[in-house]
Amino acid sequence: MRRVAKWVVAVPMAILALATIYPLIFTANVAMKTRREYVLDRFSLTDTLHWDNIAAAWNSVGMARYFANSLLVVGTSVFLLLWLGSMAGFALSRLPFRGSKALFIGCLAALFIPFQVIMVPLSRVMADTGLIDTYPGLVLAYVAQFLPFTVFLMTSYYRSVPREIVDAARIDGNTVYGVYRRIMVPIGRPALLSVGILDALFCWNDVLIALLMMPSADHRTLMVGVTSLRGQYTDNIPTFASGVLIAAVPVLLVYLFLQRQIADGVTAGSTKG
Amino acid sequence: MSTRNTSPTVRPEISGRAAAGGTKERSRHGAARRRGRSERFAPYVLIAPAVLIIVALRLYPLALGVNFSFTGDGDANGTAVGFANYLELLDDPLFQTALGNVGLLVLLLPVAVAIPGLLATFIFLKVPGHRFFRSVYFFPAVLSPVIVGAIFNLMLAFDGPLNEFLGVIGLGPVDWLGDPGVAKFAVVGVQIWATFGMALVVFLAGFATLDASLLDAARVDGASLRQSIWHVIIPSLSQTIQFVFVTTMIGMLTSMFGLLYVMTSGGPEGSTYLPEYYIWIQQGQMNRPALASAASTVLFLIMLVVGLLQISVLRRAGRED
Numbered sequence: 171m172r173r174v175a176k177w178v179v180a181v182p183m184a185i186l187a188l189a190t191i192y193p194l195i196f197t198a199n200v201a202m203k204t205r206r207e208y209v210l211d212r213f214s215l216t217d218t219l220h221w222d223n224i225a226a227a228w229n230s231v232g233m234a235r236y237f238a239n240s241l242l243v244v245g246t247s248v249f250l251l252l253w254l255g256s257m258a259g260f261a262l263s264r265l266p267f268r269g270s271k272a273l274f275i276g277c278l279a280a281l282f283i284p285f286q287v288i289m290v291p292l293s294r295v296m297a298d299t300g301l302i303d304t305y306p307g308l309v310l311a312y313v314a315q316f317l318p319f320t321v322f323l324m325t326s327y328y329r330s331v332p333r334e335i336v337d338a339a340r341i342d343g344n345t346v347y348g349v350y351r352r353i354m355v356p357i358g359r360p361a362l363l364s365v366g367i368l369d370a371l372f373c374w375n376d377v378l379i380a381l382l383m384m385p386s387a388d389h390r391t392l393m394v395g396v397t398s399l400r401g402q403y404t405d406n407i408p409t410f411a412s413g414v415l416i417a418a419v420p421v422l423l424v425y426l427f428l429q430r431q432i433a434d435g436v437t438a439g440s441t442k443g
Numbered sequence: 444m445s446t447r448n449t450s451p452t453v454r455p456e457i458s459g460r461a462a463a464g465g466t467k468e469r470s471r472h473g474a475a476r477r478r479g480r481s482e483r484f485a486p487y488v489l490i491a492p493a494v495l496i497i498v499a500l501r502l503y504p505l506a507l508g509v510n511f512s513f514t515g516d517g518d519a520n521g522t523a524v525g526f527a528n529y530l531e532l533l534d535d536p537l538f539q540t541a542l543g544n545v546g547l548l549v550l551l552l553p554v555a556v557a558i559p560g561l562l563a564t565f566i567f568l569k570v571p572g573h574r575f576f577r578s579v580y581f582f583p584a585v586l587s588p589v590i591v592g593a594i595f596n597l598m599l600a601f602d603g604p605l606n607e608f609l610g611v612i613g614l615g616p617v618d619w620l621g622d623p624g625v626a627k628f629a630v631v632g633v634q635i636w637a638t639f640g641m642a643l644v645v646f647l648a649g650f651a652t653l654d655a656s657l658l659d660a661a662r663v664d665g666a667s668l669r670q671s672i673w674h675v676i677i678p679s680l681s682q683t684i685q686f687v688f689v690t691t692m693i694g695m696l697t698s699m700f701g702l703l704y705v706m707t708s709g710g711p712e713g714s715t716y717l718p719e720y721y722i723w724i725q726q727g728q729m730n731r732p733a734l735a736s737a738a739s740t741v742l743f744l745i746m747l748v749v750g751l752l753q754i755s756v757l758r759r760a761g762r763e764d
Contacts, residue, residue, distance in 0.1 A: 175668075176570045184572065185563060187579040190636070193594045194582075196604055200597065213604065258493035267486035273494060280501045282750075284697040286719040287743040290726050290735045291507035292500060321493055346485035375587030377701045378723070393559030393589045395707055400593065407597065414593045416533060418586060425585050432585060436641060437648035 194418070201411040208408050220408070227412040231402070235388065235418070236395035243305060243380075243391060244373040247312040251320045251369045252362050254313070259324025260354045264336050265346065274325065281318040285379060293382050303313050308383045308391075312373045320365055323438050327361035328354065364435040374421065392417050505743075511736035520733075528737035537709075538738065541716040544627055545745060546715075548695045551631060555691050556684070559639045563646030565674060567653075580593070581640035588701025591637045594618075596706060599629060623714035626707055630715050633706070635697055639760070642687045650676075651684030688753050696746055718742040 200208060201223055202216045227233050261267070262274050285292075288307040292311065293302065301307030335357070339349045355362075384390065389400065399413040425432065515524045532538045562580065566573040583591060598605055599619035605614040619629040657679065661671045677684065702717050707715040709724065718738055725735035 176565075176568065179565050180570045180572055183562065183570060183576050186562075187576055190579050190583060190640075192604075193598050197597060213607065220448050224511060254493045254496070256455075257489040261486040261489040263487040265489070269484070276502075277493075277497065280497050281503055282693075282746075283505055284719075284742075284746065285692070285738045286697055286700070286722055288501060288504035288508055289722065290732045290739060291504035291511060293726070294732070295500070295504060295507070309502065310496070314496050317497055318501070318514055346482050346489070350489065371585055375585075375589070375701075377587065377589045377704065378719075381704075382727070393587050393701070396589050396593055397588075400596065400705060410593070411597065414590055418590050421585055421587070421590075422582075425582055429581070433581065433644045433648075437645050 197411050197414055197418075200408055201415045203408050203422060205406060205408055223408045223412040224416065227399075227409050227416055229415060231395075231399065231409070232390075233392070233395055233413055233416050236390050236392045239305075239390060240374060240392040243308050243312070244370055246305075247311045247316075247373050248366050248370045250309065250313050251316055254368050255317060255320030255324045255365065256355065256362060257350060258321045258360075259328050260350050262325045263328035264331065264354075265331065273319070277318050277321050281322060285315055289378070289382055296383060303384055303386055303389060305389075308380060308389075311379050311383050312376070316369050316372055320369060323365050323435065324358065324361060326438065327358060331357055348437055360431075364431045364438070365430075367424065367431050368435040371421065371424070371432070457588075508736045508739050511733050513742045514733050516731045516733045524733075527740070528734050528763040531734060532737055532741065537713050537716050538718075538721055540713055541718045541721045544715070544717055545696065547627065548631065549692070552688065552692055552695070555635050555639065555695070556642065556687050558645055559642035559687070561686070562639070562644055563643050563650060564676060566643075566647060573752075574731065576641070580643050583637045584640035584644075586637065588637065588698060591633060592702045592705030595633045599633075599706075615738070620707055620710055623712045626711055627715050630699070630706055631695075634695065634702060637702075638691070638694055642691055645687050645690070646680070646683060649680045653679050687756060689750050692749055692753065693746060696742065696749075708734055718745070 176411040196213075199216055200212065202213075202219045202221075203223075204220050207216060227329055258277075262270055262277075292314075295309070296302040296307050301310060331354070335353060339353050340346075344352060375393060376391075377397060380394050381397075384394070387398075396413055396417050399410050445496065469580045512523060512528055513523055514520070515522050515527070559580075562576070566577055570576075597603055600606075601616060601618055605619065610616065613734070617625060620626050653676070657675050658671060661675050667676070696717070697719060699717055703709060703715055703717060704723075709716045709720050718741065722735045722738045722742065725731040725738060
């Protein structure tokens with residue numbers, strides 16, 4: 171492409187970038203306005219930052235509680251996903267055993283079962299086992315949902331680890347479990363980071379599984395909390411926008427610092443598949 | 444050992460040492476054997492938790508759900524009703540709308556793939572500001588559909604910024620989320636806005652594997668940009684394109700719940716129903732789990748058929764090149 175052509179293309183791309191960012195800026199701006207300011211003029215940049223909206227959403231609406239619920243559930247789920255996923259990935263990639271191939275294919279197949287297809291029977295299983303509306307129940311649902319993806323990525327990452335490293339560690343007298351703990355976990359750190367961030371985003375952003383598994387109000391996760399804001403604050407848009415902002419900021423921070431790892435995780439399946 | 448013991452001529456200290464060495468060796472052997480046995484099961488131990496969870500909470504529910512779909516709801520709970528649920532689904536106008544909207548999504552799919560593909564091409568060709576564009580475009584893809592939906596509730600409100608902007612350039616206000624003919628396009632538009640960055644990043648990863656000398660050769664031969672895209676980029680990236688098609692379709696069929704839930708609740712007049720929303724309503728609001736299971740099974744079949752069809756169509760297209 172010639173230089174001029176590139177500049178010509180850059181103009182609509184810049185407009186698109188603006189269209190991508192503007193809704194977020196608009197929301198943040200509204201969150202900082204008083205109700206009166208909002209009613210009078212929604213669009214102008216607010217001249218004074220009204221943090222009281224944020225405080226109101228955080229305290230009185232219960233966003234603090236929802237935030238804590240989300241942190242607890244997502245943290246536990248991601249820890250379990252990485253632990254179980256890396257163990258399975260190690261076994262599937264670097265330990266020869268009967269049925270290894272069948273298990274890997276089964277795991278791939280499970281990857282293509284969307285939650286919508288199993289949500290009715292799964293909620294019945296959870297109800298039958300008394301896990302519905304409990305934190306362990308939601309954690310288990312998340313682990314089950316994202317484990318095939320985690321196992322798949324960890325397996326393909328560990329396949330790139332030279333067999334010699336594993337063999338050398340075995341000759342040095344390590345048990346298989348020792349190899350896992352001393353070699354595979356440290357060596358898998360980049361993949362664990364990438365997969366962990368993606369799993370965390372999936373769990374943090376989910377609303378359907380949380381709605382289904384956690385019916386009671388004080389068990390709401392942050393995203394379910396945001397959906398409940400809509401009904402409550404139709405006449406108080408700045409508070410509504412503040413709630414949305416509270417839910418979006420953690421993701422924005424993760425994105426700013428770990429964009430590369432997120433992209434790596436997203437694309438890992440595309441080049442190998 | 445026994446021969447040594449019966450031979451009195453052997454010097455005792457050596458025999459003693461040999462015997463001691465023998466027991467040590469034997470015990471080491473035993474430990475290795477014991478270790479060997481526990482080691483043989485090690486792969487199964489490592490993989491067991493993952494397999495148990497996947498089987499119990501994904502594969503078993505899938506079978507259970509298909510089974511549910513052939514049983515009744517309410518009074519008929521647990522009794523076999525054959526295909527009654529499926530027949531009821533086909534008669535339900537809401538489910539018909541949901542299927543129609545799936546058709547609409549399939550038709551819009553090429554657009555949802557072409558936009559990020561073209562943008563990725565320009566970013567790959569290093570238009571001014573390409574790094575910035577990449578970061579900005581990708582960001583909405585990591586936001587929850589709930590947050591995206593909430594933000595667009597504000598943006599698309601009747602007195603919201605979009606209508607205000609249209610007013611400035613002299614176009615009448617549009618009831619984006621209140622008009623049955625418009626709302627579904629508004630929701631799909633938001634879905635594309637929120638996810639094109641994901642496909643863009645996948646395309647860029649594909650471009651990273653592209654042989655740059657091919658593009659240079661095409662340019663030296665005087666190929667236009669359109670010719671380069673058509674004859675070099677698309678054939679080289681056929682695997683990536685296939686991946687994006689399938690994942691975008693799966694995304695449209697399974698990750699729009701949050702948007703629908705927050706933006707339209709399936710309305711106005713049920714015009715924005717998708718199968719996943721229908722399943723949710725039947726299970727959660729109408730207490731019709733068996734009917735919902737039938738809808739789940741239909742959704743699963745749709746995804747299977749669409750996925751396989753796309754792969755075979757794209758494969759054939761790839762071969763013709």
